[in-house]
Amino acid sequence: MRRISARAERWPLAAAFVIARGAKIEAEVVVVEIADGAHVGRGEAVPYARYGETVDGVLAQLAEVPREISRDRLQDILSPGAARNALDCALWDLEAKQKGVRAWTLAGLSRLDPVKTCLTISLGSPEEMAHAASAEARRPMLKLKLGGPDDLDRVEAVRAAAPKTRLVVDANEALSFDDLQRLAPELARLDVQLIEQPLPAGHDAELDGYDSPVPLCADETLHTRAELAACRGRYAYVNIKLDKAGGLTEALALKREAQAAGFEIMVGSMVATSLAAAPAMILAQGVKVADLDGPLLLARDREPGLTVTGSMLEPPSSELWG
Incomplete structure (x- = not known):
C-alpha cells in the first residue's frame, strides 16, 4: 500500500530576494513523499501568493x-499549481526508482546534459544592483528584476558593471504599455536580450501589432497549454515553470506545443532547493534561456543537492531526484 505524505519547509536565503511585488528572506516550500514500501519518490513545490496559493492550502x-x-x-483531479507539481514530480521520481532507470529516460531522453542558468540580481538601487552585478560579472547571463518605468538607470548601472554579460530583465508585470514603448529601445541599446512579462497578465492584448526591439517573454500570462494561443503574435518566448504548469508532465507537453507553434522557450523556477530544480533540468534541455538559480540563492541547500560549477548545473544524483 502506498503512503503519501507532505510537509512544509523553510530555507533561509543568502540575501533578501526583492521583486516588484515585494521581498522575501526565506523560501517556503512543500515537499511530497510517496512511499511504496521499497522506494520513496519526492517532489518539491513553492506555493505562490500571486496565484492565490498558501502553504496550508497546498497541504x-x-x-x-x-x-x-x-x-x-492527477492531471484531472488537481488544477495546475504547486500541489500538483509537488505530487507529479514525486510520481516521476518514484517511477524512475521502481523501474531502475533515470527520470530523463522516462521522458524520452538518452541523456541529461548540464544546464547553464542565469543568476538573478534582486531589485535595489542602481548602486546596489551594480555592486551585485560586478561580483557576478563573469557569469554568462544575469537576470535583473525591475520595479517600474524609472528603471533605466538600474539597467545602465548593471551594464557598466558587467559589460560582457548577457542580460535579461524581468518586470514582473510592473510596466504599462507606454512604459514598455519608451524603455524597450533603450534596453536594446544596452544589449538586453529579453524582456520578461512587462505588462500585467490580462493586458496582453495591448501588445497586438507591437514590434518590440527586444524580444518579449510571457511569464505570469502563461501557465499551461490553455494560455498558449493567447501568446501568439504578442510574445517571442514563453517561460515555462513547473509550479505554474502543475508538474513536469504538463510542462513537457506545453514545451512541445510551444516549440511547434514557433515560440522560443525559457525555463524558469521559483526560489527553492535543488529538489525543485532537478526535474526542471529535464525541461530545460536545449532551451535558449534557463533560470534555475533557486539553489544558488539559498544560504544552504539540501543534501544531497545539485552540483553547481560556476553557472552550470550538473545532472542530479538519483539520491536527490529522478
Whole structure:
C-alpha cells in the first residue's frame, strides 16, 4: 500500500530576494513523499501568493489525493499549481526508482546534459544592483528584476558593471504599455536580450501589432497549454515553470506545443532547493534561456543537492531526484 505524505519547509536565503511585488528572506516550500514500501519518490513545490496559493492550502489539497493516484489521473483531479507539481514530480521520481532507470529516460531522453542558468540580481538601487552585478560579472547571463518605468538607470548601472554579460530583465508585470514603448529601445541599446512579462497578465492584448526591439517573454500570462494561443503574435518566448504548469508532465507537453507553434522557450523556477530544480533540468534541455538559480540563492541547500560549477548545473544524483 502506498503512503503519501507532505510537509512544509523553510530555507533561509543568502540575501533578501526583492521583486516588484515585494521581498522575501526565506523560501517556503512543500515537499511530497510517496512511499511504496521499497522506494520513496519526492517532489518539491513553492506555493505562490500571486496565484492565490498558501502553504496550508497546498497541504490541504494534497491531503485529499487518493494514495494510488497516477500521473495521468492527477492531471484531472488537481488544477495546475504547486500541489500538483509537488505530487507529479514525486510520481516521476518514484517511477524512475521502481523501474531502475533515470527520470530523463522516462521522458524520452538518452541523456541529461548540464544546464547553464542565469543568476538573478534582486531589485535595489542602481548602486546596489551594480555592486551585485560586478561580483557576478563573469557569469554568462544575469537576470535583473525591475520595479517600474524609472528603471533605466538600474539597467545602465548593471551594464557598466558587467559589460560582457548577457542580460535579461524581468518586470514582473510592473510596466504599462507606454512604459514598455519608451524603455524597450533603450534596453536594446544596452544589449538586453529579453524582456520578461512587462505588462500585467490580462493586458496582453495591448501588445497586438507591437514590434518590440527586444524580444518579449510571457511569464505570469502563461501557465499551461490553455494560455498558449493567447501568446501568439504578442510574445517571442514563453517561460515555462513547473509550479505554474502543475508538474513536469504538463510542462513537457506545453514545451512541445510551444516549440511547434514557433515560440522560443525559457525555463524558469521559483526560489527553492535543488529538489525543485532537478526535474526542471529535464525541461530545460536545449532551451535558449534557463533560470534555475533557486539553489544558488539559498544560504544552504539540501543534501544531497545539485552540483553547481560556476553557472552550470550538473545532472542530479538519483539520491536527490529522478
